[in-house]
Amino acid sequence: MAAKSSTKPPGGMSSRAVIRPIEAGCTAECPHCGERVKFRARHRDDQIICNVYVDGKWDRVEQFHAACYAEAKDPHGEPHKSETKRRGKKAAKQ
Ligand SMILES: [Zn+2]
Structure with missing residues (x-):
């Protein structure tokens, strides 16, 4: 008897945080x-x-203070750093 099964729908349609x-x-x-x-x-x-x-559909956006989100124990999953481009800081100087 598994107490918990993964309820994540396929395709990444679950809440996420950045x-x-x-x-x-x-x-x-x-x-x-x-x-x-x-x-x-x-x-x-x-x-x-x-x-x-x-239910697998986008519902809304919520914006938390970073400290509040941690305090609320990551209600929408662990926050990811928003992706930044990793280019362009090279070769500016020599
Ligand atoms: Zn807050």
Whole structure:
């Protein structure tokens, strides 16, 4: 009797989370603490952006403070670093 089976639908249609820097003009509210996810120029704060899927369908986006997301115990899975291109820092100087 397996207590848990993987309920992940195929094709990656499940909720996922990425870490991104908070952008200026962000007006989202963190669902964990209910406060704005605010951009602060001097702080390079991170947010967790979650694409939330319900029954295999995209439902909504949630934006958490990075600390709140950790506190909520990764409700939408472990956050991934958003992919950045790994090019272009080479060969600028010699
Ligand atoms: Zn929060």
